[in-house]
Amino acid sequence: MSVLILHRGPLEASPYHEWLADYEGEVLLLACQAQLDLFAERLPLGHPFYAHLEAFADFDRPGPVEDRALELAARHGVTHLIAVHELVMDRAAxxxxLLGLPGQGVESVLPFRDKVVMKEQAIAAGVEVAPYTAKVTTALARDFAGEHGFPLVLKPRDGAGSTGLRMIAGEQDLAEVLAELPAEAGAAGDLLLEAYVPGRMCHVDGLVVDGRVVLAWPSQYQYALASFRDDPGGRIDLTLDxxxxxxxxxxxxxxxxLAHLPTPVDTAFHAEVFHTPDGRLVLCEIACRTGGxxxxxxxxxxxxxxxxxxxxxxxxxxxxxxxxxxxxxxxRSMAGQWLLMKRPGEVRRVPSGPAPEQDWVEHFQVFVRPGQVMREAEFSSxxxxxxxxxxxxxxLVEERLRAxxxxxxxxxxxxxPQPV
Known part of the structure; x- marks a missing residue:
């Protein structure tokens, strides 16, 4: 008995040696070196908990990781494969x-990762979605804009973390986007052009165990997700009463x-839903993973x-x-998060200790240090x-977070930042 973990992201946030301390089999882990570097982490080589540890510089390129996974599976008799990052789930499936292992398969991953399939499934379940087209040629995009107006939203069909998302404010923006867009990408259906949905974005986060929702709760973003590059203020997200x-x-x-989709019997989930000014709920997307x-x-x-x-x-x-x-x-209570994005400039001064000693501060973390030169935020986290x-x-959560x-x-x- 052994488990192979495909890990993308900071290891500090996923202490498998603590989570699985009572697991009686071997634990093997393949990690993304670029993500370790991004968070200034090192692979804990020699850690007695792991039977195998390895980081790949080309983790995101299909092939090398899969080859090593198959090799390790044969050598260690792997019985389970774990992957909690959205960008690894299809590969893990x-x-x-291939290995005949339990867990989420390819057909289950598809509607949670492919936004077109997801929308089709939502419509079949009687859930409203934004008008969209997956054929983003010049002619079709202009027709779509003529029918639905501006602004429009352009994003990768299988995107995550707001990466690659573009807001198109008007005709000039659309012309610029179409000029930059490789013709084959738009024609192939790799992108999604959506009508803009007004209102606040809400999200529901929860856990399914043995096919049953065992916990779930909704929250509401007090900011626009796509504004992470140019939002200098604190971004607040609050649970609903x-x-x-x-x-x-x-x-x-x-x-x-979840009932309509091929939801895994054991999974976390994160659903994003627009609440429009006229009271409608419009699904943005749903993912079978933990929210970010x-x-x-x-x-x-x-x-x-x-x-x-x-x-x-x-x-x-x-x-x-x-x-x-x-x-x-x-x-047990209500809660919320306060998020401050990186922004260009040199960090001269930043609190080095914990937040004020208040029992309502559940978590506080600073990711920069004095002397560090920051660029604009590269992704939504x-x-x-x-x-x-x-x-x-x-x-009261909002009042405390703003304070x-x-x-x-x-x-x-x-x-x-100094001018170049």
Whole structure:
């Protein structure tokens, strides 16, 4: 018995040696070197918990990782394969099918990763989606703009983390985008052009174990996800109160999608839904993975459970103590996250210690240091600092997060970048 983990992202955030301390088999891990470098981490070579550790400079290129995975599977008798990062799930699914391993297969991954298939499935489930076209040729894009107006949203069909997303404000923007766009990409259906949906973006995050939703809760972003490169202020995301009528509607929509899709029997999920000014709920997308940013910490605050840890343990059939009673977990409080993106300039001053000693500060972390020269944020989780707060109500969570943000900004100095 052994488990092979394909890991992309910081290892510090996924302490498998703690999560799987009671696992009786071997643990093998293949990691992405570029991601370790990005977070200034080193592979813990020689760690007694791991039977094999290896990092790949070309992790994101299909081939080398798969070859090593097949080799290790034969050598160690791999019985399970784990991958919690969205950009690795389709590769992990193909490997499971090649090796005859349990877990999510290719057909299950597709509607969670391919936004066109996802939208088709949503429509079949009676869930509204934004008007879209997957054929982004010059003629079709102009026809689409003529029918739906501006702004429009252009994004990769299989994108993640807002990478590659473009907001198209008007005719000039559209002309520039079409001029830059390789003709074959638009004609092949690799991109998605969507009508803009007004309103606030909400999200529902939860966990499915043995085919049953065991915990889930909705939140609402107080910012635009795609603005991470030019948003200098704190970005706040808040859970919805128990008695908010929107809470029940969002939970129902997410569970309707999960019931309609080929949802894995054990999975985390993250659904993003627009709440329009006229009260409609419009699905943006749904993914079978843990939400990004500090959503894990928010869920931990609500339910006392690390959703990624329980997801991994569930796949291996390990005990899940918080779920021993068999009842669905309910939130213990409300919570929210405050996120400050990196921005160009030199870090002159930044708080070096923890946030103010308040029992409502559930998590606080700074990702830069004095003397560091920052560029603009490269992706939607490229943070300068983050915090998670709790309170009995959403309104009090927001008040506390904004106060914490002010405290941080007062103690932070970023020198403007020097002209080139």
């Amino acid at each position: 193909r490997l499971r099918e 128990r008695d908010d009528p929107l809470s029940g509607r969002l939970l129902e929509l997410a569970e309707r999608m 940013a500090q959503i894990r910490q928010v869920i931990r605050t609500l339910f006392g459970v690390d959703i990624s840890e329980y997801w991994v343990r569930a796949q291996l059939g390990l005990p899940l103590p918080a779920l021993a009673g068999g009842t669905r977990l309910e939130p 490229d943070f300068l600092a983050v915090a998670v707060a709790s309170a009995p109500t959403r309104a 914490l943000g002010e405290w941080f900004e007062e103690r932070t100095e970023i020198a403007a």
